[in-house]
Amino acid sequence: MKVMVGVPSYNNAETIGFVIKQAAEGLKKYFGGGIIVNADGGSSDGTREVVLKTQVPDGVEVQSFVYKWPIPGKGSAMKELMEFAREKEADILVFVDSDLRSITPEWIYKFTKPIEEGYDFVAPYYIRHKYDGTITNNIAYPMTASLYGKNIRQPIGGDFGISAKLFDVYLKDEEIWKSNVARFGVDIFLTTTAIAEGFRVTQTTLGLKIHDPKDPAASLGPMFNQVVGTLFMLMKKYEEKWKHVRKIDEVPIWGESTYEEPEAVNVTxxxxxxxxxxxxxxxxxxxxxxxxxxxxxxxxxxxxxxxxxxxxxxxxxxxxxxxxxxxxxxxxxxxxxxxxxxxxxxxxxxxxxxxxxxxxxxxxxxxxxxxxxxxxxxxx
Structure with missing residues (x-):
């Protein structure tokens, strides 16, 4: 299995070095090596320099580029990471966020192993503080579960594993990448499309998620607009899929679940x-x-x-x-x-x-x- 780790970024110099190091150690430990690719949105804080200077084990290749898609946003970075993975003929692409402080080498294994076992889409299953992920908890989770009948707890978690089968599905309609899918709508797009198009989906246990959470009243308005707008757009596209769903099916969780109380997230x-x-x-x-x-x-x-x-x-x-x-x-x-x-x-x-x-x-x-x-x- 040829594994690529994709890391979208924008001004994440303080945290991305740790993410690259952990991902590299995971590739080396479980696959003997692999490739890590950073798609950056034109950071001004030296993010790409940190990526390229991070020491990684032999057998792990690290690349960084500034994405060319004209709409600035996380989705544009992920679009070009999928195109890169397709060109490199990767079997599995693992996306991880660039602000993670809880990622371990095992995360790479936990996203790839289910795909080796026949799944196509792996969503994260981690413990988050009750006030971390308010758009997930109030909107993305209950809407996804009730509409499409799949109990995926973190449909916009940011970190995912996808099989090569999905590359063409996600990339076939270039027009969709001119919408909020190019921004923060990308995660709900990836999850909803995988479910609605009938791919095998699962979740993988990752323990605590520690990252740079946002106070919803102070900074989550634009993200809300992008996520919910994309969710509504996909409801139009897939209405024949969700109209007949009358129950919520459990989605398998790969790995052992443990629990510890996460660090507090402040909400004003x-x-x-x-x-x-x-x-x-x-x-x-x-x-x-x-x-x-x-x-x-x-x-x-x-x-x-x-x-x-x-x-x-x-x-x-x-x-x-x-x-x-x-x-x-x-x-x-x-x-x-x-x-x-x-x-x-x-x-x-x-x-x-x-x-x-x-x-x-x-x-x-x-x-x-x-x-x-x-x-x-x-x-x-």
């Missing part, structure tokens, strides 16, 4: 509430058109108390998807204040819970979305 609750109200006021008219009357009134009530239950939240996202399909919404951005409000609700309800206890609420959310799927089908 008051800022979430302030931003939710401010942005709702700015987007009230478009939201009145995008949401059903019942959903809109429910949202206005929730913004007074920040008690935002999962049934109402599912209707917000389902209405948003329908408005996107019908051209009322051209992007997901007007829904950002409601994401902030839902995140505030989750923080309020879980402040005294451990991550493991909070996890139960997130799993229940996916079941609620499935239970409410008739609402989506009736209005779609």
């Amino acid at each position: 609750l008051e800022l979430l509430k302030i931003r939710a109200k401010e942005l709702f006021a700015q987007n009230e008219e478009i939201l009145r058109r995008a949401l059903s009357k019942e959903t809109f009134e429910g949202v206005k009530k929730a913004l007074k108390t920040f008690d935002f239950d999962d049934v109402l939240w599912s209707h917000v996202l389902f209405d948003g998807a329908i408005a996107y399909k019908d051209g009322i919404l051209n992007e997901a951005d007007p829904l950002v204040p409601l994401y902030f409000a839902k995140t505030a609700d989750f923080v309020e309800k879980t402040r005294d819970m451990s991550t493991l206890e909070a996890e139960k609420l997130i799993k229940e959310r996916a079941k609620t979305f499935l239970d409410e799927k008739d609402y989506l089908l009736e209005h779609w």
Whole structure:
């Protein structure tokens, strides 16, 4: 098996050297060598210099290039890494993020071994703090599980293993790479496409994920727009796949699961509430058109108390998807204040819970979305 590790980056000089070193040791230990390729977005902090200066074992080749695809973003880097892997005739491509502080050499093995055993797509299964991954927990996970019927816990985890069979599938439509797939929409695109196109998917245990998390109210608005916009776009593309799904199937988890409480991630609750109200006021008219009357009134009530239950939240996202399909919404951005409000609700309800206890609420959310799927089908 010829294994390539792809590392997209942009101004990650402080962390990428560690990622390259761990990946190189994994390639050497488990495969006798391999190639690591960094696709950079034109960093100004010396990221590529760090990559190329990192000491790696004999048999491991390291390359770095600035991607040429004109849209700046993580997806553009990953697109060209897949093209590079295809040219090099790699059998397996492992993507790892450039800000990881918890990656070990074993991660490379854990992403590649399931593919050697016949899987095509390997999603990460790691432990994250209850407030790390709010877009995953509130949107990407429950929507993916309820729509496509696969219980993949980290559909936008950032780190993936893919078989060479998927290269052509992901790259065949160049137009899709002119959308938010070229940015942070890429992870939900990779996961959804693998499921919807019928490839064998699994998850691999990686323990704790420690990286550079972001405070949702301060910095996750653009990421929300890109991820959710892509999710809505794919719902249009694959509606004949998800319309008939009525249950959530468990997806195998490769490896032994262990648990330890992750390091805390700070969320500024008051800022979430302030931003939710401010942005709702700015987007009230478009939201009145995008949401059903019942959903809109429910949202206005929730913004007074920040008690935002999962049934109402599912209707917000389902209405948003329908408005996107019908051209009322051209992007997901007007829904950002409601994401902030839902995140505030989750923080309020879980402040005294451990991550493991909070996890139960997130799993229940996916079941609620499935239970409410008739609402989506009736209005779609």
